Amino acid sequence: MTINDWTEFVVDAAPIRAIFGPTSPTLKGVSLHEIILHREGPSVLLRFDLAEFPPLPPEKWAAAGFNIVQIRLLALGVEELKIAGLQSDMHIDLGLKKDGALLRISVDSGAMKLDLGATSVVVENVSAYRGIY
Numbered sequence: 001m002t003i004n005d006w007t008e009f010v011v012d013a014a015p016i017r018a019i020f021g022p023t024s025p026t027l028k029g030v031s032l033h034e035i036i037l038h039r040e041g042p043s044v045l046l047r048f049d050l051a052e053f054p055p056l057p058p059e060k061w062a063a064a065g066f067n068i069v070q071i072r073l074l075a076l077g078v079e080e081l082k083i084a085g086l087q088s089d090m091h092i093d094l095g096l097k098k099d100g101a102l103l104r105i106s107v108d109s110g111a112m113k114l115d116l117g118a119t120s121v122v123v124e125n126v127s128a129y130r131g132i133y
């Protein structure tokens with residue numbers, strides 16, 4: 001699978017498909033806002049902005065002038081986690097692939113790296129906002 005096929009690995013890709021249609025948005029060049037570790041599960045939440053906006057956004061997004069899609073991706077049943085490095089501007093390439101019994105999420109910005117293995121991954125939320133560039 002390529003990096004653009006990442007929705008094949010999430011529990012329910014309907015929220016992404018409702019906005020982007022059959023073509024999954026890329027996870028290259030996303031802007032990572034936060035990583036939240038939860039002991040319950042254990043789970044890890046990644047909140048990030050996509051580098052692309054859908055060509056046909058929902059009507060309410062277009063009316064509001066939104067230009068950035070934000071996703072909250074939740075990894076459940078985390079069995080492995082490694083984080084190295086940190087920086088204030090986190091434009092990263094995020095990967096999601098099958099690795100045996102686990103799903104592997106990898107992040108690489110050059111200065112920051114994350115690798116985790118989880119039993120499942122859920123798109124917890126998809127939202128949009130108006131960013132200033």
